[in-house]
Amino acid sequence: MKYLQLKDDLKVSQLAFGCMRIAGMSVEELEDLVKVSLDQGINFYDHADIYGGGKSEELFGEVLKRNPDMREKMVIQTKCAIRRDKVGYFDFSKEHIINSVDESLKRLQTDYIDILLLHRPDTLMEPSEVAEAFNELEASGKVKYFGVSNMNSMQMELLQSGVKQKLLFNQLQFSPIHAGMVTNGLFANMKEAQAVDHDGSILEYCRLKGVTIQPWSIMQASWEEGTFLDNPDYKEFNDCLQEFADQYNVSKTAIVIAWILRHPANMQPIFGTTKSKHLIEMCAGCDIELSRADWYYIYTKAIGRMLP
Template sequence: MRTIEIANGEIRSSEIALGCMRIADMSVKDVSKLINTALEEGINFFDHADIYGGGKSEELFGTALKEMKGVREKIFIQTKCGIRDGYYDFSRDHILEAVDGSLKRLKTDYIDVLLLHRPDALVEPEEVAEAFSILHASGKIRNFGVSNHNPMQIELLSQYLNQRIIVNQLQLSITNTGMIDAGLNVNMQIDKSVDRDGSVLDYCRLNGITIQAWSPFQYGFFEGTFLDNPKFKTLNDEMDKVAKKYDVPKDAIPIAWILKHPAKIQPIVGTTNPKHLKEICQASNVNLTRKEWYDLYKAAGNKLP
C-alpha cells in the first residue's frame, strides 16, 4: 500500500486507515483477525473515539493488541473525545479525563493522534490549550487534530495552542461532495455553489492539515451505502465499468476516487469484514484518469457548470 506523510512527515501512514467504530460487538479473536488483515494489507493507522460502542471498541482493540507482541510500536492509534451524553465538552478537565479513559481501554501508554470530535459551541480555547500542553508534556498524546471543524474554528484554537492541528476528519464520499462542489461552482446561482464549510478543503491544503474522509461508502447522513443501491444505478454502473477496467472489486473504486484527489485525503474505512477490507485496499493500486474521476463524480448526480 502507498503511504502519505502527516504532520510534515512526522507520521508515515498508510494512505487508507481502518476505522474501529463498529468492532464493539466482535470477539477478541475476530478483532485480532481484522487487525492482522489490515497489517497484511499495509494499513498501519487505526481510528477510534471514546464514544464508539460506549468505549467497548477501544477496549476490545486494546485487548487484541496486547496479545500481539511488538505491534504497538509499528502502528498509529488515533482517538477522539468531546462528545458526551447529549452535549459536547471541550473543557480542560473532560479532555484530560477522556484521554486517561482511552489510554486505559486501549492498554497503551500513549496515543499518536487525539482529535476533538465535534465543535463545542461553548469551547474556551485557553482550556483546550492547557489540556493539550499537559497531555503533550506527559507523553500521553503525541499529536493533535480536530474532526468536523471549519477553518475559523481551527484558527480560533490555533491562536492559543502550542501544538499544530495536523488532522481534520470530515465527511466525504463520492455522493457527499460538499467540500468539492462549491469549488467547482464558483459564482453560480445554484445550490451547489453554496460554501457550507468555509472552503475547508483549500484551507487544509494551505495549512498542511490532512483531511481524513469518514463514511466513504455512505450517502446522506448515515442513510446507508450507495454500493449496489438502486437509488444510485448510474453511479454503480459507472463503478462497475471502471472496476472491470482495472480488474479490482467495485468496492475499491469509491476509495480510489478519494485517493485521486491531490490533497492526499486519507479515507477511514469502517468495515469489520476481513475479505471486504482486502477488496477495499486494492484501491491503492488504482490511479484513476482525470476523465474517470469526473465521470464518476457526474454519475453520482453532480453536474459540471
C-alpha cells in the same frame, strides 16, 4: 500500500482502519481483522471514546494485550468531546479532554495515544483552555499529535490561534456521494444552490495549511440510507463504479478509494468494514491512478450532478 510522511516520526498508511463498528465483534474476530490489515500495510487505527460506548477501544486493547509486538507497528488515533448525559453536547473543557484521554488509555491498554482529535466543534470552546489540556497531555507523553474533526476553516483558525501544537488532521464526511466540499468550490460565485458554502472552503483551507483530511463514511450514502453499494437508489452510480471495476479488475470499493486518493489534497480515507474480504478489496484502490476525465465522470455520475 502508500504512506504519508507527516512528521519525521509520523508515517501513516494512506488507508486507515476505522473502529466505529467493531464493538460487536469477538476479540478473536477483531484480532484476525487487525492482522489482515497489518499484512496489507495498514498502520493507522481510528477510535473514539464513544464508539460502542467504550467497547470498541476495550476490545482493541484486548487485541493489543494478546499481541504485545503490535503496538509499536501502529499509529493509534482516538477522539473525545462528544458527550451524552442528560442531553447530547460537546465538551472542549480541559477537565473533560484530560479525563477522556486517561479513560481511553486504560481501555486501549497502552501508555500513549499517537493522535488525539476533538470530535465535533464545541461552540463554547476557549482556545486557551484547550491549549492547557494539549500542553499537559503532550508534556506527560500521553498524546503525541493533535487534530480535529468536523470543523470548518474558521473554527480551525480559532482553535489554532490558541494552541501551539499544529492541528495535523481534520476528519470530515466525504465520498463521491457526499462531496459538498468539492461541489461548492466548483460553483464558486454562482447563483445556484450548489454555491452555498457549508464549510468555509474547508478543502482549500486544509490544502493551504497542510492539514490532512480524513474522509469518513466513504461507502455511505448517508447515516439514514446506509451504504450506496448495490443500493437500488444509486443504480446509475453503481453501474458507473462497475464499469471502472471491470476495467481495472477490482471491486467497486477500490474505485471509490482510487477516486478519493486521486484528489491532490492527499486525503487519508478511513474505512469502516468489519470483513477482511472487503478490507483487502479496498486496498487494491491504492494502486489505481484515475485520469482527470475519469475523476469528473465518477463525480458527475454519483448523483447525476451537473457541472457549471
